Amino acid sequence: MTDLTRTAFPKHPDGTVEKIAIDTLVVGAGQAGVAMSEHLGKLGVPHLVLEKNRIAEAWRTGRWDSLVANGPAWHDRFPGLEFDLDPDAFAPKDQVAEYFEAYARKFNAPIRTGVEVKRVVRNADRPGFTVETSEGLIEASRVVAATGPFQRPVIPPIAPKDEKITQIHSAEYRNPQQLPEGAVLVVGAGSSGVQIADELMRAGRKVYLSVGAHDRPPRAYRNRDFCWWLGVLGEWDAEIAKPGREHVTIAVSGARGGQTVDFRALAHQGMTLVGLTKSFNDGVATFQADLADNLARGDENYLALLDAADDYIARNGLDLPEEPEARKTYPDPECVTNPILELDLAEAGVTSIIWATGYAVDFSWLQVDAFDAKGKPQHQRGVSTEPGIYFLGLPWLSRRGSSFIWGVWHDAKHIADHIATQRKYLAYRDASQRQAEARPDSPVQKVSTLGVS
Secondary structure, three states: OOOOOOOOOOEOOOOOEOOEEEEEEEEOOOHHHHHHHHHHHHOOOOEEEEEOOOOOHHHHHOOOOOOEOOOOOOOOOOOOOOOOOOOOOOOEHHHHHHHHHHHHHHOOOOEEEOOOEEEEEEOOOOOOEEEEEOOEEEEEEEEEEOOOOOOEEOOOOOOOOOOOOEEEEOOOOOOHHHOOOOEEEEEOOOHHHHHHHHHHHHOOOOEEEEOOOOEOOOOEEOOEEHHHHHHHOOOOOOOOOOOOOOOOOEOOOOHHHOOOOOHHHHHHOOOEEEOOEEEEEOOEEEEOOOHHHHHHHHHHHHHHHHHHHHHHHHHHOOOOOOOHHHHOOOOOOHHHHOOOOEEEHHHHOEEEEEEOOOEEOOOOOEOOOOEOOOOOEOEEOOEEOOOOEEEOOOOOOOOHHHHOHHHHHHHHHHHHHHHHHHHHHHOOOOHHHHHHHHOOOOOOOOOOOOOOO
């Protein structure tokens, strides 16, 4: 891979930074940016990828130490490169980051790390955009926002103002030793929350897990991972989310070789489940009386996938072993039949709260007319309503799988094709223009591109 990391932007003799120009600027070098670069390169589109940290930095430092991919290695990858591990294994986070670095080297991606994009504005008197970065100015005909959906950790305003309690977002959690001695309240039971809660319990901590509405797919069923089932059942390629289901929490884990998340099993092992966290007042946490209902809806989602899988097997005559034990359920534990609605944190020994409450996007740097009144990107399959602006890596960009590794690769191809088509139209010259450009004295416009082709 071309090492642009420490190459300074070109400067004039007086020391001022020279403005450079590029056809397409990609912001972000995570899985979305790397995929975008591959497709642009294949189509011959001159481009540059800027990343304020390192390639796939979120996998290195934005996750806890023991994190592994939620999908098996045969599934959670790009088509052009396999992971160096068993196809059914779940890649550790550092190996995922190394995978994307290796993938970028594979096609010599023009990635510049350590450069932050601070502001993008549309030019008023000429085509394209002016991009302000930590290293200087860039003129770009097009800009692809490939920063993904996990940009700003969100802690809800109900968080208590109590200095006695350590409070961190799951993005800051690394391992149990990081927290002070005592019990832990984990708020949020999606993939991050349930994995962190389980790790803490296995480390000997008393854990309270606040469980809201969620989907709970089986890790595997009848010798096939749930990623395979969602694929053959057409769920990954679903283009429209069911109303109210656009941001459903999914409880799934690849930890310890991959196991189905079962909240009742966790409770029988010693974890205390509570409902959706409602408020904090004078050191007392209150919870909604919805725990049993949330678990029941998760069960419905789980059993619906088993039913769909059984129907698919019967309909296609597949020889896959039956798995009746998958439908066995644990009895409701005490914390479900007699739910805790109030918890005195000091009395319960809770010294830490981990907020596994998700992320928000942050496009404050992208100052263009591409957002609705609520700040949500307006686009069709990543092609923005603002000509020349593109979004990549967001949930449901084109389908259910858009924010996953393999899904972002396919979305990037669509956007790259759109860019290449626009370039072909703009390259058209009528007869008079062709004749003028053929004259020996015709001026040729030269553009500095940092050697990026």
